[in-house]
Structure formats: structure tokens, C-alpha cells
Amino acid sequence: MTSTSLPDSLIATLPGSYYTDPGIFAQEQERIFETMWFCVARSSELAKPGAFKTVDVGRESILVTRSRDESIRAFFNVCRHRGAKLCIEETGEVKRAFQCPYHAWTYDLNGKLVAAPNLTRMPDVGRTEYGLVGVRVREWLGYVWVCLAENPPSFEDQVIGAVRTRLGDVESIEHYDMANLEVGRRIVYDVKANWKLIIENFMECYHCATIHPELTEVLPEFADGYAAQYYVGHGAEFGTDIKGFTVDGSEGLDRIPTVTEDQDRRYYAITIKPQVFINLVPDHVIFHRMYPVAADRTIVECDWLYLKDVVRGGKDVSRSVELFDRVNRQDFDACERCQPAMSSRLYAKGGVLVPSEHHIGAFHDWVRERLGARQPE
Ligand code: FES
Ligand SMILES: [Fe+2]
Known part of the structure; x- marks a missing residue:
């Protein structure tokens, strides 16, 4: 796709503008994040009816809540009267209804319009028709995904299919019983880098030997630069003297009992486009x-x-958390180091991928395909 010819070992990345151009980003919001299944919450964050969370998906604010029948519901966070943002808070809890702070239109947990000033004098206003507009919801692995598209892609293909492609089957992830695990730690990182740099980084391990000393200690094969994601079903094996997936290789926590013998002492990484990464270890x-x-x-x-x-x-998970927290910070530092260079004239035509990164080329093709006709110069 570039005019210059490259040696066989190298293929071109996307041009720098893909990582900096607000027009490209707006297209990605419209054609990727607003049309695909997008993970918005851990189901347990919506512990009981009325608990809610608001999340930006593409250009839209989405309100996710649990209704009286315990099912999770998601709506555009937009009042049907004159468009005020219904919930301002990122998380919270209502008793039985969401009330718009502007003129007090009130919606129940299923989105139905249940009250508004003078509503009884407007009998022709349909309670459902003027209720909140719902978006599709799926729960899997203890997480909530939404899709804003009117005709959503198959969840089985996009989300479950990504796991199957990586692991060879779906049962392998079910052994980790993720829906029944509990959040032991949550860390939120504010990364000054384009989302694609973060995916690309996650997909390759060419950088592992350089920036991840603790990780390559635990997973010695990572020092060779070939990511575990490269081979279907392969999990990187712990080093012989490593006791657990911890920052110093010391003992981990209690192993998940349904994890099989061949999954024990191994690490599996999965990318679910466009925005989820999963890492599986025995505990x-x-x-x-x-x-x-x-x-x-x-x-x-x-x-x-x-x-x-x-x-x-109350078991001490700190050494366990610290390993991947360090890995994350090392990775995000690398992404932030690349971001400013994306607008350098030197990167106008992009960089290059070595053979152990060539699978990232397929990700770039996918991005180009999703964006369709418009291509930056
Ligand atoms: S904009 Fe919400 S009640 Fe008027
Ligand atoms: Fe990394």
C-alpha cells in the first residue's frame, strides 16, 4: 500500500495521521465503537435494581442499569423531552426511576415514561414511545457489553468468536469461571495515546525483553519476542523456578479449581476487538x-x-496485582512515547512491522476496511 518497496521482512504500519487526525477518530467512533459490541461494565457494578453507570460509547452517553426483574438494561442517556443529559453522575443508584433534572420527566428502570408535569393532560403521549431509547445488551464472563447499532453484529461472532479463534475453543475460557470471580483490584489508567497504539502493543511481544523485566522473568519464552497470541491455543509457560504469576515469582493465590492441568502454570492473552484484552493465569x-x-x-x-x-x-493480592500493574505502566509509557511521533513528518507514511509483528498488519487492514472509503493522504 505504500509506494516505497520494503524488504520482505518488513511491512508498513498505518500512516501517522491514523493516530492523530480527529476526522479519523470521529470515523472510528461512528464505524467501530458505535457499531460493534462494546464492553461497558462489570455486572457486579450494577449489583441491584436501580444501580446505574454512565459510559461514553463513541459519541454517545449510555446509561446502564439493572431493572426490577434483575436484567441489565441500557439506554441512550438523553431525555426524550428536550434532550437534557439524564444522568450526570458516572455511577449511582436510584430507587425506582430516573428523573430528568430539567422539567422532571421521569422514567422507570425499563425506560418507560412514568411521570411528567401535566402528563395526565397529554393522554396522547405514549409512555413507551416517549420512553428512553434502549440499546442492545449482552452479558458474558461477568461483563456487560452494549451495541448501539440498529442491526448489531452477532455477539457470537464478534466477541465469543475472538476468544474461540485465540484459544481454539470456548470451553477453555469457561474453565476460569469469570462470572463468579470477584474484583480484587481495579486500576484506571489515563493514557495519552491513541487506542490503536495500545492494541498494537498488546498484540506483540517484540518489546517484552526490552521493557518487561519482571514479566520475562516469570514467562521466559516472552524474551524471544513471539507473543503468546501468535499461536492458536498456546499459553506461555511459567519459568521452572516460578511459583506464581506475581511480581517476584513468589506463590500466587488459590488456583481457580476448574482450571485444567494443561492450563496450569500458563498465561494466555486474548484481544477482543475493538477494546477488550483478557489475560488468564491459574489463580x-x-x-x-x-x-x-x-x-x-x-x-x-x-x-x-x-x-x-x-x-x-482479605488475602494479600498486592504482589499478584503489582506484576501486571507494572507491565501496564511499562506498556502505556511506550505508547505515550510513540504518540507525539505520530505527527512527525518522519512518520507521515508510517513505520514498519518485523515478522513477529506481521499479524498487526491484519489489524491495520481491519481498521482500513471498517473506515471504508475515506483514507488520509
Ligand atoms: S429536558 Fe428532560 S424533562 Fe425537559
Ligand atoms: Fe507489553
């Missing part, structure tokens, strides 16, 4: 989701999930 799961806020800024929310007894028993 915990690390679950990342990205919230792209601008071409050069991405919020990454990361959960460390353990067995309920580990969390409720």
Missing part, C-alpha cells in the same frame, strides 16, 4: 477495557479478578 484473570476519548487519549480500566474467598478473606 486470576486480568480484564482490560479501553475507552477511547480522543485521537491522543484513552482511558484503560483494568480489573484483577480472583476467587471470592480470596477477596472476601
Whole structure:
């Protein structure tokens, strides 16, 4: 796709403008984040009816809540009267209804318009027709995904399919019983980098030997630069003297009992486009989701999930959390180091991918395909 010919070992990345141009970012919001399944919450954040969370998905604010029948519902966070943002808070809880702070239109937890000043004098106003507009919701692995598209892509293909493609089957992830694990730690990172730099970084391990000393100690094969994601079903094996997936290789927490023998002492990483990364180890799961806020800024929310007894028993998870927290900070520093260079004249035509990164080329093709006709010069 570039005019210059490259040696066989190298393929071109996307041009720098893909990481800086607000027009490209707006297209990504419209054609990627607003049309695909997008992970917005851990189900347990919406513990009971009326608990809610607001999340930006693409250009829209979405209100996610649990209704009286315990199912999770999601709506555009927009009042049907004159468009005030219904909920300003990021999280909270209402008793039985959401009331707009402007003229007090009031919606129940299913989105139905249940009250408004003088509503009885407007019998022709349909309570459902003028209720909140819902968006599609799916729950899987203890997380909530929404899709803003009128005709959503198949969740089985986009989300479950990504896991199947990586692990070879879906049962392998079910062994980690993620829906029943508990959040032992959550860390939110504010990363000054384009979301695609973060995905690309997560997809390759060419950088592991350089920036992840603790991780390559625990997973010696990572020092070779070939990411575990490269081979279907492969999990990187712990080093022989490593006791657990911790910052110093010391003993981890209680192993998830349904994890199989062949999954024991191994690490699996999965990317679910466009914004979820999952890491599986025998005693915990690390679950990342990205919230792209601008071409050069991405919020990454990361959960460390353990067995309920580990969390409720107050066991010390700090050495366990510290390993991947360090990995995250090392990775995000690298992404932030690249971001300013994306607008350098030297990067106008992009950089290059070495063979152990060539699979990132398929990600770039996918981005180009989603964006369709418009291409930057
Ligand atoms: S804008 Fe919400 S009640 Fe008027
Ligand atoms: Fe990394």
C-alpha cells in the first residue's frame, strides 16, 4: 500500500495521521465503537435494581442499569423531552426511576415514561414511545457489553468468536469461571495515546525483553519476542523456578479449581476487538477495557479478578496485582512515547512491522476496511 518497496521482512504500519487526525477518530467512533459490541461494565457494578453507570460509547452517553426483574438494561442517556443529559453522575443508584433534572420527566428502570408535569393532560403521549431509547445488551464472563447499532453484529461472532479463534475453543475460557470471580483490584489508567497504539502493543511481544523485566522473568519464552497470541491455543509457560504469576515469582493465590492441568502454570492473552484484552493465569484473570476519548487519549480500566474467598478473606493480592500493574505502566509509557511521533513528518507514511509483528498488519487492514472509503493522504 505504500509506494516505497520494503524488504520482505518488513511491512508498513498505518500512516501517522491514523493516530492523530480527529476526522479519523470521529470515523472510528461512528464505524467501530458505535457499531460493534462494546464492553461497558462489570455486572457486579450494577449489583441491584436501580444501580446505574454512565459510559461514553463513541459519541454517545449510555446509561446502564439493572431493572426490577434483575436484567441489565441500557439506554441512550438523553431525555426524550428536550434532550437534557439524564444522568450526570458516572455511577449511582436510584430507587425506582430516573428523573430528568430539567422539567422532571421521569422514567422507570425499563425506560418507560412514568411521570411528567401535566402528563395526565397529554393522554396522547405514549409512555413507551416517549420512553428512553434502549440499546442492545449482552452479558458474558461477568461483563456487560452494549451495541448501539440498529442491526448489531452477532455477539457470537464478534466477541465469543475472538476468544474461540485465540484459544481454539470456548470451553477453555469457561474453565476460569469469570462470572463468579470477584474484583480484587481495579486500576484506571489515563493514557495519552491513541487506542490503536495500545492494541498494537498488546498484540506483540517484540518489546517484552526490552521493557518487561519482571514479566520475562516469570514467562521466559516472552524474551524471544513471539507473543503468546501468535499461536492458536498456546499459553506461555511459567519459568521452572516460578511459583506464581506475581511480581517476584513468589506463590500466587488459590488456583481457580476448574482450571485444567494443561492450563496450569500458563498465561494466555486474548484481544477482543475493538477494546477488550483478557489475560488468564491459574489463580486470576486480568480484564482490560479501553475507552477511547480522543485521537491522543484513552482511558484503560483494568480489573484483577480472583476467587471470592480470596477477596472476601482479605488475602494479600498486592504482589499478584503489582506484576501486571507494572507491565501496564511499562506498556502505556511506550505508547505515550510513540504518540507525539505520530505527527512527525518522519512518520507521515508510517513505520514498519518485523515478522513477529506481521499479524498487526491484519489489524491495520481491519481498521482500513471498517473506515471504508475515506483514507488520509
Ligand atoms: S429536558 Fe428532560 S424533562 Fe425537559
Ligand atoms: Fe507489553
